[in-house]
Amino acid sequence: MQRIAIPFLLSLALPFAASAADAPATPTQQVYTYAVELGADGRIAALAPHGPLPGAAGDALASEIRGWVFNAGDVAGEGAASTYLRVVVDESAGGSYQVVSATTGPALAAMTAPEYPMRDQLAGNQGMVVLRLEVGPDGAVRASDVHAATGTVSRAMANAAASASRSWQFSPEQVDGRAVSSTLLWPVCYLGPHSSVAECSWTGPDAQRFSSKTVLPLDPNVTVSYAAAR
Numbered sequence: 001m002q003r004i005a006i007p008f009l010l011s012l013a014l015p016f017a018a019s020a021a022d023a024p025a026t027p028t029q030q031v032y033t034y035a036v037e038l039g040a041d042g043r044i045a046a047l048a049p050h051g052p053l054p055g056a057a058g059d060a061l062a063s064e065i066r067g068w069v070f071n072a073g074d075v076a077g078e079g080a081a082s083t084y085l086r087v088v089v090d091e092s093a094g095g096s097y098q099v100v101s102a103t104t105g106p107a108l109a110a111m112t113a114p115e116y117p118m119r120d121q122l123a124g125n126q127g128m129v130v131l132r133l134e135v136g137p138d139g140a141v142r143a144s145d146v147h148a149a150t151g152t153v154s155r156a157m158a159n160a161a162a163s164a165s166r167s168w169q170f171s172p173e174q175v176d177g178r179a180v181s182s183t184l185l186w187p188v189c190y191l192g193p194h195s196s197v198a199e200c201s202w203t204g205p206d207a208q209r210f211s212s213k214t215v216l217p218l219d220p221n222v223t224v225s226y227a228a229a230r
Contacts, residue, residue, distance in 0.1 A: 127151020
């Protein structure tokens with residue numbers, strides 16, 4: 001049975017002719033990624049940042065995560081499972097934060113940013129391309145297709161996103177020491193110079209609306225739920 005994880009991580013927003021001053025001051029959305037090792041009982045055996053921590057909430061967030069409940073119900077055997085937890089937060093100045101989404105799955109290891117075709121930039125075309133990525137146990141993207149497109153995204157923009165993603169590399173989930181394949185819905189946001197990233201939300205399974213930074217794994221081996229609302 002397919003499991004949809006509670007909504008994660010890291011998406012790609014592509015602005016043109018924009019500067020940092022165009023972004024809202026507070027709160028800002030940040031993506032925190034953690035490597036998580038679980039024992040056979042699904043409890044956290046180890047938790048460590050995966051890559052740099054983007055904001056000031058990293059320590060507090062890690063402390064909170066240790067109280068979350070993970071489900072590794074389909075993981076067989078007595079060995080451990082390892083996954084990557086990607087948490088999107090609204091973070092205010094001073095380090096306060098609110099969790100927007102949290103999902104588990106493979107972590108992006110290397111990428112080439114999609115091209116924003118100049119013709120589309122000049123025409124003001126913008127919107128969201130949601131890619132469906134098939135990631136093999138070696139972390140390579142085996143297939144990439146356009147799952148959905150919004151706004152005034154052109155065929156050239158959609159093709160550019162799909163083409164770039166085929167060279168991306170991931171760190172896969174592992175079960176009993178064996179890397180496993182994954183399927184992801186990954187949003188790529190094309191923004192105009194006066195647009196907000198908030199305009200790049202997208203609709204996923206069951207008509208749920210997700211942040212532009214939320215990546216949705218369709219078949220994670222580990223799922224996560226929150227111990228309590230903040």
